[in-house]
Amino acid sequence: MQNVIHLEFLLIVLGVALLPAGRARSFAACAAIGSGLALAGLRAGPMQPVAALPPGFVAVEGALLAIGGALALGSAVPSLRSTRLPASVGGAAAAAAGGIGVVLSAWRYVIAAPKGALVVAIVVVAGLGLLVVSAGRRVRVARPLGRPSASPIGLAALGAGALLAAGGSSTGGVFAGCLLAAIAGWLIARAPATRHPAVAPTVILLLLLPAWWLMATIAGPEGLAIASLPDLPWSPAAERLLAPALLLATWAMSGVWPWHRQEPAALTAPVAALLLVRVAIPAVPDGLDHWRALALPLVLLGLWHGLLTGRRAESVAALAWFGLVTVTPEGQVGGALLLVAGLALELAERLPARAKWAVSGIRAGAALVVGTGALLAITGGLRTEVVYSVLAAAALVAGAGRQPPAQASTASAPSATAPSA
Numbered sequence: 001m002q003n004v005i006h007l008e009f010l011l012i013v014l015g016v017a018l019l020p021a022g023r024a025r026s027f028a029a030c031a032a033i034g035s036g037l038a039l040a041g042l043r044a045g046p047m048q049p050v051a052a053l054p055p056g057f058v059a060v061e062g063a064l065l066a067i068g069g070a071l072a073l074g075s076a077v078p079s080l081r082s083t084r085l086p087a088s089v090g091g092a093a094a095a096a097a098g099g100i101g102v103v104l105s106a107w108r109y110v111i112a113a114p115k116g117a118l119v120v121a122i123v124v125v126a127g128l129g130l131l132v133v134s135a136g137r138r139v140r141v142a143r144p145l146g147r148p149s150a151s152p153i154g155l156a157a158l159g160a161g162a163l164l165a166a167g168g169s170s171t172g173g174v175f176a177g178c179l180l181a182a183i184a185g186w187l188i189a190r191a192p193a194t195r196h197p198a199v200a201p202t203v204i205l206l207l208l209l210p211a212w213w214l215m216a217t218i219a220g221p222e223g224l225a226i227a228s229l230p231d232l233p234w235s236p237a238a239e240r241l242l243a244p245a246l247l248l249a250t251w252a253m254s255g256v257w258p259w260h261r262q263e264p265a266a267l268t269a270p271v272a273a274l275l276l277v278r279v280a281i282p283a284v285p286d287g288l289d290h291w292r293a294l295a296l297p298l299v300l301l302g303l304w305h306g307l308l309t310g311r312r313a314e315s316v317a318a319l320a321w322f323g324l325v326t327v328t329p330e331g332q333v334g335g336a337l338l339l340v341a342g343l344a345l346e347l348a349e350r351l352p353a354r355a356k357w358a359v360s361g362i363r364a365g366a367a368l369v370v371g372t373g374a375l376l377a378i379t380g381g382l383r384t385e386v387v388y389s390v391l392a393a394a395a396l397v398a399g400a401g402r403q404p405p406a407q408a409s410t411a412s413a414p415s416a417t418a419p420s421a
Contacts, residue, residue, distance in 0.1 A: 006039060006375075007101070008035070008097075008098045008099075008101030008102045008105065009032065009035050009036055009039055009098065009102075009371065009375065010098075010368055010371060010372070011094045011095070011097050011098030011101070012028055012031050012032045012035060012068075012072045012094070012095055012098035012099065012102070013032050013367055013368055013370075013371035014091070014094040014095075014098075014364065014367065014368060015028045015072065015075065015076075015091045015092065015093075015094040015095025015096075015098060016028045016029050016032055016091070016095070016367065016371075017091070017363060017364045017367035017368070018087045018088065018090050018091025018094065018364065019075065019088060019091035019092065019095065020085075020087075020088055020091075023075075024075045024076070024077075024088075024091075024092070024095075025075070026075075026133075026400055027071045027072070027074050027075035028071070028072060028075035028091070028095045029396075029400035030068075030071050030129060030133070030397060030400050031067075031068045031069070031070075031071035031072035031075060031095070031098075031099060031102075032068070032072075032371060033068075033393060033396050033397055033400060034064045034065070034067050034068030034071065034125070034129070035064065035065060035068035035069070035072075035098075035102045036068075036371070036374065036375050036378065036393075037064055037378065037393045038060075038061050038064035038065045038068065039375060039379075040375055040378040040379040040381075040382055040389075041057070041060070041061060041064075041382060042061065043330070043379045043382075044379050044380075044382035044383045045057070045382075050108055050109060050112045051112060053112075055113065055114050055117055056117060056121075058109050058112050058113045059109075059113040059114060059117035059118045059120070059121040060121045060125070061106075061109045061113075062106055062109030062110040062112075062113045062118055062121070063118065063121035063122040063124075063125045063126075064125060065102050065103075065105060065106030065109060066103065066106045066110060066122065067122065067125055067126055067129070068099075068102050068106075069099045069100070069101075069102035069103035069105075069106055070099070070103070071099070072095045072096065072098050072099025072102060073095075073096055073099035073100070073103070074099075075092070075095045075096075075099075076092035076093070076095050076096040076099075087360070128394075129397055132394050132397045132398045133397055133398065133400065135398060136307075136308060136397070136398030136399060136400075139308050139398075151187070151188070154184050154187045154188045155184070155188065157180060157181075157183070157184035157187075158180075158181050158184035158185055158188065158267055158268070158271075160177075160180060161176075161177045161178065161179070161180030161181030161182075161183075161184060161271060162177065162181055162270070162271045162274070163177070164176060164177030164180065165177030165178050165181065165271050165274040165275065165278070166274055166278075168226070169225060169226055169227075170223070170224055170225055170226065171212065171215060171224035171225075171226065171229070171279055171283075172212060172224060174226070174274065174275060174278055174279055175208045175211075175212055175275075175279075177271070177274075178204065178208070178249070178253060178271055178272065178274070178275045179201065179204055179205060179208065181253070181268055181271040182200060182201045182204050182252075182253045182263065182268060182271075183198070183201045185200075185253070185255070185262075185263040185264050185267055185268035185271075186198050186200060186201050186262055186263060188264050188267065189255075189261065189262060189263055189264045190261070196261055196262060198262075199262055200252045200253065200259050200262035200263050201262075203248070203249070203252045204249045204252050204253055207245045207246075207248055207249040207252075208245075208249050210245070211242055211245040211246060211249070212224075214238065214241070214242060215242065215283070218232065218233065218234065218235075218238055219232050226278055226279070226282070229279065229282040229283040230282045230283070232283070234283060234284060236286060236287075238284075238287075239283075239284040239285075239286050239287030239290070240286075240287045240290050240291070241287075242280075242283070242284045242287060243280065243284045243287025243288050243290065243291050244287075244291050246275065246276070246279065246280040246284065247276075247280070247288070247291060247295050247325075249272075249275065250272040250273070250275050250276045250280070250321075251272075251295075251298060251299075251321075253268050253269070253271065253272035253275070254268065254269045254272045254302075254317055254318075254321055255267075255268055255269055255313065255314060255317055256269075256299065256302030256303075256305075256306070256314055256317055256318045256321060257301055257302040257305035257306065257314065257318075260302075260305070260306070260311060260314050264313065264346075265306075265311075265313040265314045265316070265317035265318075265342070266313035266316070266317065266342045266343055266345065266346035267343070267346060269317035269320065269321070269339055269342065270339045270340075270342075270343055273320070273321075273324060273335065273336070273339055276324055277324070277332065281327060285327065288325070288327055289327065292325055292326070292327070292384065292385070293385065295325050296322065296325055296381075296385055296388045297388070299318055299321045299322050299325060300318075300322070300388060300391055300392060300395065302314060302317075302318035302321070303315060303318035303319055303322065303392060303395045304395045304398070305318075306318050306399075307395050307396065307398060307399025308398060308399065312342075312345065313342055313345075313346060315399065316338050316339075316341065316342035316345075316370060317338075317339070317342060319338055319373075319374055319377055319392070319396075320334070320335040320336075320338035320339045320342070320373065320377065321335065322335075322377050322378075322381060322388075322392055323335035323338065323373070323376060323377025323378075323380050323381070326377075326380035326381050326383065326384045326385070327384075328379075328380035328383050328384060329380075330376045330377075330379045330380040330383070331376065331377055331379070331380025331381065331383075331384075332380070333373075333376050334372075334373040334374065334375065334376025334377035334378075334379070334380060335373065335377055336373070337369050337370075337372055337373030337376070338369075338370060338373035338374065338377065340369065341366040341367075341369040341370045341373060342366075342370075344362055344365075344366045344369075345362070345363065345366050347362075348362040348363060348366070374396075377392075378392060378393060
């Protein structure tokens with residue numbers, strides 16, 4: 001059952017990637033979010049037959065799937081009326097096929113749900129969705145600045161830092177690689193005339209240096225080899241002290257609000273994830289669990305900011321961070337997929353104009369990866385922090401109804417953001 005819904009969800013996501021900007025894409029994006037949230041709820045909940053599930057849960061699932069399917073079907077109509085381009089027709093067909101499948105999958109939940117609870121769930125879900133979409137449309141923000149051309153030296157330094165963070169055998173090597181990548185990212189993020197002071201690299205240095213000293217003191221002669229981090233004698237107090245320092249360092253490097261003017265999220269967020277995955281999670285997992293409830297609101301602020309301001313890279317990075325911070329298998333896989341897709345989209349934007357056909361293919365493929373990654377990230381969130389996961393889905397709904405800015409290059413592929421439900 002869940003695998004079938006997953007295929008239907010991906011068809012709707014593909015529709016979002018191919019449909020032109022406007023009402024059709026907004027409808028398909030909201031359909032992907034609704035059906036994706038329903039699928040995440042099924043994956044995160046207990047594996048039971050529909051008859052054994054709580055009635056309220058069945059009613060909400062039926063409402064989300066029914067509304068998602070109806071929106072997917074509705075997205076095909078305005079698209080076919082406005083244009084008959086091959087991509088538009090293909091997007092409409094994919095969204096319609098996914099919508100039919102979701103409606104059929106919703107049927108068993110609609111039948112099993114108490115009728116009164118189902119009606120209430122449909123009214124509440126539809127009403128809240130309309131309210132959030134309307135609020136997102138009314139927000140007025142400045143357009144993101146255009147992307148400066150990155151110097152080869154900056155890209156080479158960032159690549160060297162990423163390789164050191166990914167392949168370093170010691171904690172110090174990972175820290176050094178992350179710091180090098182953060183400095184390179186700061187150089188790439190803005191042209192010299194508009195460049196802000198290097199706050200993010202400075203903050204990262206001030207956090208990682210004492211963290212390394214404390215970790216080295218605890219490790220003693222055993223050293224800080226990456227392979228031995230889980231076996232070192234970390235005390236609960238040390239974990240709770242080190243976890244926020246590592247979380248703040250990765251946050252400053254991620255390019256998510258308020259660091260969006262300091263670091264290019266698509267390029268530096270994957271390197272920051274290496275610090276989290278290679279050092280923080282193996283060394284201080286209990287500390288991360290302790291601070292997760294405070295870290296997720298900061299990530300959500302970045303997600304809301306990125307979606308409402310049309311910063312695709314920030315939105316994808318923030319959603320990836322949401323999955324990574326849950327420290328669940330689904331969340332980590334989802335976060336990794338989102339970061340890879342965000343990097344692919346960033347590289348596609350830098351391809352020359354003669355490679356337009358390649359850019360379109362990369363965007364469509366990346367949209368499917370973003371949709372899958374977002375599904376897993378929200379699933380991991382529902383396993384740990386249900387309220388924050390719902391707020392993340394609400395942010396996606398608010399961003400789905402917004403029109404992309406006319407000139408910002410980072411907003412030229414909203415299909416990567418919209419299906420991230």
